[in-house]
Amino acid sequence: MTNQVLYRKYRPQKFSEVVGQEHVVKTITNALSSNSVAHAYLFCGPKGSGKTTMARLLAKAVNCEDTKSVEPCNKCSSCKEINEGRAIDIMEIDAASHRGIDEIRELRDGIRFSPARLKYRIFILDEAHQLTSGAANALLKTLEEAPSHAIFVFATTEIHKMIPTIISRCQRFDFRKLTVPEMIGRMSKISKSEGFKVDKEILKIIASSAEGSMRDGESLLSQVMSFSSGDKEVKVEDVRSLLGVVEKQVISSFIDSVLNSDIKGAFSVMNNLFSKGTDPEEFQENLIYYLREMMILKIMSGEEKSGSVYDVLKTTLTEEEMNIMEHQAEKVSEKIMQEMIALFLEAGSKIKYSPIPQLPLEIATAKVAQLLK
Numbered sequence: 001m002t003n004q005v006l007y008r009k010y011r012p013q014k015f016s017e018v019v020g021q022e023h024v025v026k027t028i029t030n031a032l033s034s035n036s037v038a039h040a041y042l043f044c045g046p047k048g049s050g051k052t053t054m055a056r057l058l059a060k061a062v063n064c065e066d067t068k069s070v071e072p073c074n075k076c077s078s079c080k081e082i083n084e085g086r087a088i089d090i091m092e093i094d095a096a097s098h099r100g101i102d103e104i105r106e107l108r109d110g111i112r113f114s115p116a117r118l119k120y121r122i123f124i125l126d127e128a129h130q131l132t133s134g135a136a137n138a139l140l141k142t143l144e145e146a147p148s149h150a151i152f153v154f155a156t157t158e159i160h161k162m163i164p165t166i167i168s169r170c171q172r173f174d175f176r177k178l179t180v181p182e183m184i185g186r187m188s189k190i191s192k193s194e195g196f197k198v199d200k201e202i203l204k205i206i207a208s209s210a211e212g213s214m215r216d217g218e219s220l221l222s223q224v225m226s227f228s229s230g231d232k233e234v235k236v237e238d239v240r241s242l243l244g245v246v247e248k249q250v251i252s253s254f255i256d257s258v259l260n261s262d263i264k265g266a267f268s269v270m271n272n273l274f275s276k277g278t279d280p281e282e283f284q285e286n287l288i289y290y291l292r293e294m295m296i297l298k299i300m301s302g303e304e305k306s307g308s309v310y311d312v313l314k315t316t317l318t319e320e321e322m323n324i325m326e327h328q329a330e331k332v333s334e335k336i337m338q339e340m341i342a343l344f345l346e347a348g349s350k351i352k353y354s355p356i357p358q359l360p361l362e363i364a365t366a367k368v369a370q371l372l373k
């Protein structure tokens, strides 16, 4: 099982399978049911959020021979051709490698012909911002002259690099990063249907490091699965080492030393990590996340544990981790917490320019320990 297989295998085949992006799904399915599909769409947003998926769903839905529902049936010959990637009326062009004017001219000539087999010819132009300006202008002309059997879908991760005249001719949809719970939901379905037992805790780790990209999440998941395909049970330690995650426990013991003004202990936690190859910048970043969560817990302490802030914390922290953090937070005042964060933030910005990368962190640690004396 390769990474590719998993995320291709689980590309949503129906609008109802798309996770998040509710506004896009709703508007497009409404347009389909009222026969008012636009002729040029612009899908912008982060990688792995469903742009290509949505473009293919749209291509299937407008061409599906079964018109009972707005969902593509995935059974008729049109749907099948598209699913198998052999529909000649669906052109997918990667602008990153076809960015010149000649290619767009070819497209412009091609689009005049009626579809060979399907109702609509669909042009999906990926990474559309990569076109040269000559090509972008040729494309603009193509858009203006396009026959009614043509539908364009432009996808881009960098909307600010698109020429405004193209943007204004398209119906624009902004895709958003997927949330940790959304990714956990999808990945837990996938792992079940692959016959794997993957702990919620593990899915949380994977989802957080995928940073909003479902594709990255699914790739990580398949790496993790192939790591432990023998017993079909994935272990937390495996995942952490695979992803190079600095364990919360390590940060936690670092904080413990700092809170006890035990500079020697804190230094030895850091040195241990760095000698094993952890990047000081990554440690600093994790430390800041940790301190921020600690600060939030401190501010909320004594209050009822509910509400949106708390819900967000619950997506990345276990009950036990929260208890430990709360305990640690009790040992310092809010003011000191803020100063700690400020000092470690400052250290972070200096790591890059320091001749010894961990030195700024060591200085900050010493200063913080001083504060607590």
Ligand SMILES: Nc1ncnc2c1ncn2[C@@H]1O[C@H](COP(=O)(O)OP(=O)(O)O)[C@@H](O)[C@H]1O
Binding pocket: 006, 007, 008, 010, 011, 012, 017, 018, 019, 020, 021, 046, 047, 048, 049, 050, 051, 052, 053, 054, 155, 186, 214, 215, 216, 218
């Ligand atoms: N919103 C989503 N819902 C469900 N799966 C998704 C979603 N977005 C991405 N994926 C998964 O990630 C893969 C890549 O998504 P894709 O649509 O190609 O992303 P993009 O074009 O935005 O970079 C899909 O095959 C699917 O497995």
Ligand SMILES: [Mg+2]
Binding pocket: 051, 052, 053, 126, 155
């Ligand atoms: Mg894409």
Ligand SMILES: [Zn+2]
Binding pocket: 063, 064, 065, 066, 072, 073, 074, 075, 076, 077, 078, 079, 080
């Ligand atoms: Zn169909």
